[in-house]
Amino acid sequence: MRQNFVRVLGGVAMAALLVGGATACKQDEGSGTGSGSQACDLKIGFFGALSGADAGLVTPMKQGVDLAVEQYNKANADCQVTVAPFDSQGKADLAGGLATSAAADTKIVGMVGPAFSGESEVALPIFEQATLPSITPSATRPSLSTKGWKVFHRGVGNDFSQGPAIANYIKSVIKAEKVFVIDDQSAYGAGLADEAKKVLGPLVVKTDKVVDNAQEFGAQISSVKTSGATVLFYAGYTEEAAPFLKQLRANGWTGTFIGGDGINDANMLSVTGQKDVEGTISTCPCGPATAAKGTFVTDFKAKFNGVDPGVYADVSYDLANIYLEAIKAGKTTRADIQAFLGTYNKAGAASGVTYKWEANGELDPAQVKVWAFKATNGAWAPDLEIPKG
Missing domain, CATH: 3.40.50.2300 (Response regulator)
Structure with a gap:
């Protein structure tokens, strides 16, 4: 989804320190299970129109991410994750600067978004250079998966x-x-x-x-x-x-x-x-979020004053939880999480979709509806x- 075609101006020169992503602190889980350590103080980014005329479509996606992170933090009080929002206003001409800022924050180890196709065309080359994994919950232009961007993943079907x-x-x-x-x-x-x-x-x-x-x-x-x-x-x-x-x-x-x-x-x-x-x-290219599985609908309405989840809210919740699962497993760098996504093959708790990606970042066609x-x-x-x- 959105916006108009724009040219990525010049080659954005990302500092070499970005390559490979961030290495964060580690903290023992203390479970006594010998399961290792988990990453702390990391961030999940969200990229999309959080203001402007198209915010009505994108805000529920951000809310899905917020809910997932809140639940994670309640269960992991000594090892918190935060959400870093990037408000594109649905405008591709803002995407380059926002993407550069996101790439430069080495605490951000995964991005949910961009939400629209036009801004994705601008942001993804920058994320690719910074090896910042990205899973869009809603950008559906088919050509996004033809650019050779290894960090690109799509959580729904394309056009x-x-x-x-x-x-x-x-x-x-x-x-x-x-x-x-x-x-x-x-x-x-x-x-x-x-x-x-x-x-x-x-x-x-x-x-x-x-x-x-x-x-x-x-x-x-x-x-x-x-x-x-x-x-x-x-x-x-x-x-x-x-x-x-x-x-x-x-x-x-x-x-x-x-x-x-x-x-x-x-x-x-x-x-x-x-x-x-x-x-x-x-x-x-998604199911009704109001018919999501598990406790997602109840939890969403409890957090957001009784409002039903909009389309893609359940998808975004699932995508955030994939990143959180990686963090819980001790994945501390962007490269770690990129590798984690490459072998992922599990059903989302809310959507019920099995998230399994082809080499070009497209969702397994059998899961598309x-x-x-x-x-x-x-x-x-x-x-x-x-x-x-």
Whole structure:
């Protein structure tokens, strides 16, 4: 996910001391089991839009990480871990400086994120040079796994799974005959639209684009209305999708609006307004966080004032716990944790997904699933798991 394509300016010269990561203090576990020692005073980073128009999607991910670390620290009072947040505001042009700061903090031995695809394209080369392991809970652009970045891992499926699933939903569930496809020209949106169009084929009667930060969509709305499309697939983010949908409804378009995980947040519901957003479909290459396994939902709601976990909160919780498992096992360097991820093969306590990565950092395809959610009475309600193929 997000944002616009930007060029990584120059070669960021990382100091040689970064290579291999941090070596932290060690402290005996005192369990009498002879299990060795564990690393102390280390940090797990979180990278994503914690403010701005897209924070509604990303904040639950950070909350999942916070919950995991809080639980770990309660069980390991003498050997604490902290979360280091990096607020990208969903903007790729901020990602380089933030990634450099994260790489320079040698206490950070693992990163959850970046959350969006555009910022990942900027940050990952810097993390690669600093050997800082990264697991994104939500960046879905397929090309992220083709760059040769050894530190890159993806905790969900990519748009090669989500794009066709959206198309299958449009064809098989909505049974649309005319589809309009629009994207926001971001690394995420453009790729998702391309994958969906391959499957939709002749059902696509017209395509268009919007620009980042746009708030007026008169030309696009006119094009949608004259196309005769009864379904609009919007590949992009809430920041533009919410006012676009609101203006579509104000101009009399009554068709079905469907988007990817980039609109699956509370802001899409509140900014658009319940009347206009009702019946909107969003997808996610993840299951409903509100149906997570174990005590995750109960624990999340207890910590965050009764609020249900948003999409990717359970995934982020699981990813943070993988890093914490490594730390508990005494992994004190970035290289140690990178090696730990390379052989990891366990189910997450919340999502139930078995986290096992291929050599390019992609999640084992057998673990990938895509769900559709429907805006119902002011909330995203699980609709169905979209069949593969």
